[in-house]
Amino acid sequence: MTDQDNKIYRDLLDTLDADGVSYAVLRDDVTATKPIRDLDVLVSARDAEAFRRSADAAGFIMLRDDYFNPGKEVWLLYNNGRGWLLDVHYKMVYRGVEFLQTEKLLANRIRRNGYYVLCEEDFLLSLLFHNVLAKKRIQEKHAPQLQRLLAANLDQKRLRTHLQAVGLQKIFDALAADFERACSDPSFVAGMRRRALRVILKNPANFFTAKVMLPWRRFKSAFAGPPRGVLVAFLGPDGTGKSTMIKAVKEHLRRYALGAEVAYMGPWGGSVLNLRKIFFWLNPSPYRSDYKAWYAGKLKEKPGPLRGVARIKFMFRSGLYYAMLIVEMWTRWRVRVLPRLRRQKVVLGDRYIHDILTGYKNRPMDYHVELRQKLCARYPAPNIGILLDSSPEIIFKRKPQLDREQLALGRELYRQVAEQYGFIVLDTSDSVARTLQQFDQEVMPLLLAHLRRQNNPAGSPIEKEAAASRTAEVRV
Structure with a gap:
């Protein structure tokens, strides 16, 4: 300055x-x-x-x-x-x-x-x-x-x-x-x-x-009132630097008195209710074990549809998993996100429910697609969605244990999610400073526009004048 x-x-x-x-x-x-x-x-x-x-x-x-x-x-x-x-x-x-x-x-x-x-x-x-x-x-x-x-x-x-x-x-x-x-x-x-x-x-x-x-x-x-903050959700495959970028964005926003807090909102890990641990003996899981074997190279051909008892067992286990997921994710929203939004905070979501559209823990799934889409459609949408992505070479430097074929498919699925839900794509292949510049250019204007609408509701004098000005411009 x-x-x-x-x-x-x-x-x-x-x-x-x-x-x-x-x-x-x-x-x-x-x-x-x-x-x-x-x-x-x-x-x-x-x-x-x-x-x-x-x-x-x-x-x-x-x-x-x-x-x-x-x-x-x-x-x-x-x-x-x-x-x-x-x-x-x-x-x-x-x-x-x-x-x-x-x-x-x-x-x-x-x-x-x-x-x-x-x-x-x-x-x-x-x-x-x-x-x-x-x-x-x-x-x-x-x-x-x-x-x-x-x-x-x-x-x-x-x-x-x-x-x-x-x-x-x-x-x-x-x-x-x-x-x-x-x-x-x-x-x-x-x-x-x-x-x-x-x-x-x-x-x-x-x-x-x-x-x-x-x-x-x-x-x-904590229990009532409209959300007056902004929820920014960060998605991306493992190795794209989500934790690093979220920490950098948090500090960046605080320089401008934007009280930012981080909430883990991924569909796996970071549980509030620990339902899967409580019901571990029922083995709730959305993922087919034969798919896991196929991705590991133990099966030569992709498994076909399940039949008979195997299908019944899988439907029970996966149905139980998604029921627990619904309860868990809504609890997180009520406990971790909504009270902070009511206090005019900027909540940085480390992952979000949209991760289930790309599979399960970096393993793609081509079943239960419609169910997963419905879960995302009925869950509160973030004000701003961000997809972090890097080149495959950079990701493998950060996460050498990842499978290349799964990573390629996972990146493509995340790209499809970003396109379908209007997420902003930020490239983290370069330095953190370079990604923050992109954040400033593409995300900050949207974030501040959301805050302006939240703090100047439709009935306020400022918003009435702004609406009148917009109407006059349209007439001209």
């Missing part, structure tokens, strides 16, 4: 000024040459809708609303592998509880270098308690600023008025009197933090938010 990247933030603030939105930049200097990774902005709650319209028009997408952290939203503008993060505060909150009076901060704001910022007294309070409450220590990068402000000739009456209103006067005095210790002794800051939280929670509104509303929302999200 370059210093010109801060122009994105400056342009947005200029728009807020033009739209009459009451705001103040909390910590960063948007006119500085050093690029800002994420900008913290305080906005009046009365202007929340106006701000959202301005941010949306500027190309920002809401990543997280304030459902689990009342008073704070996270926005992102993403373009060609580069992101601009925006932390929007409608209240000065820590985990939903307000520790400074927002309207008082905005009433005292000053204009500096063309943009609104907090006055020196309020900047000191916000920065100090941000470090104590949220960071649980005095950050090294903020220590010189805090030291300068504590030594400056500030308006003590303004400080006392605000501190007494929120009950933090004694804690502020203790931190100011022994600031050097606060910088070097985390246990001292931890004690001040506990005292501050006790004081803050004496406010009935804060107590209700922290002890009733937020626990209820977290509990409720």
Whole structure:
């Protein structure tokens, strides 16, 4: 990033000024040459809708609303592998509880270098308690600023008025009197933090938010509510680097405040209920043993249809397997995926139910095809499906134990699945960095579009305006 990247933030603030939105930049200097990774902005709650319209028009997408952290939203503008993060505060909150009076901060704001910022007294309070409450220590990068402000000739009456209103006067005095210790002794800051939280929670509104509303929302999200995140499913033959790529994508998304979590969703392994272990004595399996012998080269000809008792035994074993699979996969969806989607997470599925269309544990099957297709059709589809593929030479370097003929057939089956279900194919033959570039180009726009729709439902003002704009374009 370059210093010109801060122009994105400056342009947005200029728009807020033009739209009459009451705001103040909390910590960063948007006119500085050093690029800002994420900008913290305080906005009046009365202007929340106006701000959202301005941010949306500027190309920002809401990543997280304030459902689990009342008073704070996270926005992102993403373009060609580069992101601009925006932390929007409608209240000065820590985990939903307000520790400074927002309207008082905005009433005292000053204009500096063309943009609104907090006055020196309020900047000191916000920065100090941000470090104590949220960071649980005095950050090294903020220590010189805090030291300068504590030594400056500030308006003590303004400080006392605000501190007494929120009950933090004694804690502020203790931190100011022994600031050097606060910088070097985390246990001292931890004690001040506990005292501050006790004081803050004496406010009935804060107590209700922290002890009733937020626990209820977290509990409720496990059992009810629409999914508001994005599910990205990764498929591919063994040796295509699924685990490596999923880990890399997870870290890549977290750079842009996209909370990503991994869930194993393959139809074999990683069981939640362990039904196959419980009923092992019934030998549930979807795979014919004579096919296994044929692929191993023990039979010269491909086995024909089963008949008689052998057919009955196989139908029982495979039917039991698929019944267990249905129960297991739906349990995983309910336990591993849906609660995370309700919390606005990006869930990275390591494999998915579509793997059953390619066979069983790298062994292709040409029977029960219709049944397997029906299972996939009735299972929740991922928002985005990705097929990872590599050249056969690369796969054999990674997995030399694989059978070449089975691998060729398996790759072809995965390609057919990708084409049938609209999965995006990413080539992992080259470096992880190269595959991430392809991910940025082909997947990120879709992922962010899904998040935009999830966080701006059809009835929201932003989506109504967008729909009206699309209608006008069609008419033109």
